[in-house]
Structures are given as C-alpha cells and as structure tokens.
Amino acid sequence: MTLNPPPSQQTPHSPRRIPNRRVLIVGNYCHDVLIQNGSVVAETLGGAASFISNVLDSSSVSCELVSKVGHDFRYEVTHSPIVVPEKETTVFEAYFDLGIDGIGHADRVLKRVSACDPILPSDIPDSRFDFGMAVGVGGEILPETLEKMVEICDVVAVDIQALIRDFDPVDGAVKLVDLKESGFFHILHRIGFLKASSDEALFMDVEQMKQLCCVVVTNGEKGCRIYHKDDEMTVPPFLAKQVDPTGAGDSFLGGLVVGLVEGLTVPDAALLGNLFGSITVEHIGQPKFDLMMLQRVKDEVQKRKKQCNLSSSHNNDYNEFHERLSPARFSCVDSQLQPKLLVNGHSCDR
Numbered sequence: 001m002t003l004n005p006p007p008s009q010q011t012p013h014s015p016r017r018i019p020n021r022r023v024l025i026v027g028n029y030c031h032d033v034l035i036q037n038g039s040v041v042a043e044t045l046g047g048a049a050s051f052i053s054n055v056l057d058s059s060s061v062s063c064e065l066v067s068k069v070g071h072d073f074r075y076e077v078t079h080s081p082i083v084v085p086e087k088e089t090t091v092f093e094a095y096f097d098l099g100i101d102g103i104g105h106a107d108r109v110l111k112r113v114s115a116c117d118p119i120l121p122s123d124i125p126d127s128r129f130d131f132g133m134a135v136g137v138g139g140e141i142l143p144e145t146l147e148k149m150v151e152i153c154d155v156v157a158v159d160i161q162a163l164i165r166d167f168d169p170v171d172g173a174v175k176l177v178d179l180k181e182s183g184f185f186h187i188l189h190r191i192g193f194l195k196a197s198s199d200e201a202l203f204m205d206v207e208q209m210k211q212l213c214c215v216v217v218t219n220g221e222k223g224c225r226i227y228h229k230d231d232e233m234t235v236p237p238f239l240a241k242q243v244d245p246t247g248a249g250d251s252f253l254g255g256l257v258v259g260l261v262e263g264l265t266v267p268d269a270a271l272l273g274n275l276f277g278s279i280t281v282e283h284i285g286q287p288k289f290d291l292m293m294l295q296r297v298k299d300e301v302q303k304r305k306k307q308c309n310l311s312s313s314h315n316n317d318y319n320e321f322h323e324r325l326s327p328a329r330f331s332c333v334d335s336q337l338q339p340k341l342l343v344n345g346h347s348c349d350r
C-alpha cells in the first residue's frame with residue numbers, strides 16, 4: 001500500500017510569483033494546569049499549536065503560527081502570539097484522577113476554565129502555504145477560519161479536537177459532538193488529513209471520512225491507524241515510559257507534517273509522528289528534543305528518501321524505517337529525570 005499524500009486541494013488561483021511558505025499553524029496557545037488528587041502538580045505552556053511548533057522548529061521546518069492569548073500570557077515563545085489585552089489566555093485544567101474507565105480510554109478529564117478570542121480569517125496572512133494545520137483546542141477555529149485555510153494552503157491537516165469540542169457552560173468540561181453536527185462538515189471534502197484520537201474517532205464516521213481525506217487515528221501506546229479510500233494500515237509505536245500524555249497527539253501531528261513536508265509517504269510520515277508522540281509522553285509539558293536524536297532522525301529521513309527514490313519496492317517496507325529510527329529515539333534518555341506524577345498505568349517498559 002502506498003498511501004501517498006493526497007493531491008492538493010487548491011482552489012484555482014493565479015500563477016505564483018512568490019514561492020509558498022512552508023507550514024501555517026492556526027490555534028491558540030493555552031495555560032495547562034495539571035491536577036492530581038486535588039493538588040496542582042504542574043502548570044505548563046499548552047495548546048496544540050505550541051507542541052506542534054516545537055516539533056517543527058526542532059526539525060528545522062519553517063512555520064508561521066497564528067495564535068491569540070490574553071494580557072496574562074506567561075511564556076516566552078518563538079512564535080509571538082496576537083495579544084488581546086482585554087481578554088485572558090485560554091486555560092485548561094486537566095484532572096488525572098477523574099473518569100479513568102479502567103480500560104485506558106479516558107486518561108484525563110479536561111475543563112476549559114477560560115477562553116481567549118477566536119481566530120478570524122482576517123488574522124491569517126494572505127500568503128500561500130504548502131501545509132496548513134487547523135489545531136484549535138478551545139473552540140477558537142471557526143468554520144470561516146478553516147475555509148480561509150483551505151483556500152490559501154495546498155494541503156490542510158486538521159485535528160478533530162478543533163472541530164468537535166463543546167464546553168459545559170457551568171464548569172467548562174469538554175464534551176464532544178458528532179462531526180456531522182459540528183458546523184464544519186461541509187468543508188471537510190477540501191482538507192487533506194483528519195487526525196483523531198481513538199476516543200474522538202467515535203464521533204465521526206471513519207468509513208465516510210476516509211473517502212473524503214486521509215484519516216489518521218492515534219491510539220496511545222499502540223501507535224496509529226491510517227485510512228484512505230480503500231486502504232488502511234496500522235503504523236507501529238515506539239516504546240516509551242509515559243509520564244504525562246498531554247500533547248502526544250499534537251506532537252504526533254507535528255511529526256506527521258514534518259515527514260510529509262520532507263516528501264515521505266504517509267506511513268513513513270506517521271512513523272515520525274509516532275516517534276515524536278512517544279517522546280512527548282515522557283515529559284511533563286513541552287518536550288525538549290535531544291539534539292543528537294534530532295540529527296539522527298534527519299539523517300534517517302534523508303536515507304529513507306534516497307532509498308525510496310532508488311527502488312519503489314522499498315516504499316511499503318516501513319518496518320525497516322521503524323527499526324532504523326528506534327535507536328535514534330533511544331538516544332533521548334532524559335526521561336529518567338522527570339518526576340513520575342502522572343503515570344496512568346499504560347506505559348511500556350523498554
């Protein structure tokens with residue numbers, strides 16, 4: 001199975017004089033408060049946009065980020081957000097001791113306790129991009145925002161959490177609505193990739209969506225599964241010692257897009273996604289990727305591209321790529337230093 005990136009969903013536009021910028025990330029930064037047994041165990045920079053830009057920046061993939069925060073935003077970030085002085089930054093509380101259902105599904109209960117402004121089409125630059133990533137966390141992506149993204153980006157990857165989250169009016173608890181009722185359904189035939197966790201995938205019809213775009217369902221320590229038209233396949237995980245699952249799906253999506261921008265096939269790019277996801281669960285908050293590991297991954301990606309160019313028969317053998325990436329992944333050993341406050345009992349031993 002090849003599962004190559006779907007062709008671009010470009011709308012007709014005049015011939016380009018200026019080359020595309022590479023990746024546009026749209027989604028608000030937030031403050032994450034991690035709570036266990038009634039106590040705050042960590043406060044960190046959050047938001048899918050922050051985890052994704054961390055992966056892209058670390059992998060030297062140039063990106064532009066559109067994000068809104070309030071006057072109280074606390075973090076130094078590489079990609080400056082738009083500050084809305086009269087608003088507060090989006091805040092999520094993540095409760096790690098509620099709602100664990102015994103079979104590893106709900107690893108945390110999330111409450112959005114404050115929400116910054118939505119991102120409007122006019123907040124997004126008018127340039128063209130190779131990839132767009134619609135990665136809201138607190139309802140900040142509007143249907144018209146996504147419409148603008150599909151117009152200016154060759155391929156758009158969407159995290160379903162940006163589309164199907166609803167928030168309890170009293171305590172902000174995150175609820176999910178069916179994708180068909182989300183108000184975004186009419187735009188989805190124009191996107192390239194839809195990423196969902198296995199819990200979120202229950203809120204869409206995968207059989208229907210895989211006809212419209214490439215669907216990627218992540219499944220924690222089990223890796224991920226890709227669906228496109230009549231093809232589907234599982235892409236294996238990397239072993240990790242889980243400390244905090246926050247941001248794993250975001251880093252996964254970052255790794256997937258790094259692979260696609262580099263010209264890898266979808267399964268190979270998903271392997272990079274699994275790699276960055278597995279490293280992220282070993283950290284509380286934003287992972288700092290080991291420089292040696294990043295260099296080894298870059299080298300392996302280049303080797304893989306050469307190999308695929310030489311022989312199309314290698315295209316489907318992503319197991320070999322997995323074997324080559326595994327040692328690179330284990331050069332990143334600082335997980336031993338992390339306090340293990342948020343282990344959920346679903347981690348793997350190396």
Ligand SMILES: Nc1ncnc2c1ncn2[C@@H]1O[C@H](COP(=O)(O)OP(=O)(O)OP(=O)(O)O)[C@@H](O)[C@H]1O
Pocket residue numbers: 196197198217218219220221222223224237238239240241242245246247248249250252273274275276277278281346347348
């Ligand atoms: N315990 C783990 N061991 C190894 N890899 C993991 C583990 N947890 C997550 N991953 C990797 O990260 C990817 C994304 O994880 P997951 O499916 O938990 O996403 P998610 O629920 O969207 O995460 P989040 O909402 O916390 O960002 C997985 O497909 C897998 O590759």
Ligand SMILES: O[C@H]1[C@H](O)[C@@H](O)[C@H](O)[C@@H](O)[C@H]1O
Pocket residue numbers: 030031032045046047048049051092110137161246247248249250
């Ligand atoms: O920082 C986290 C992270 O981005 C998660 O993917 C998202 O589900 C949460 O809402 C957010 O607080």
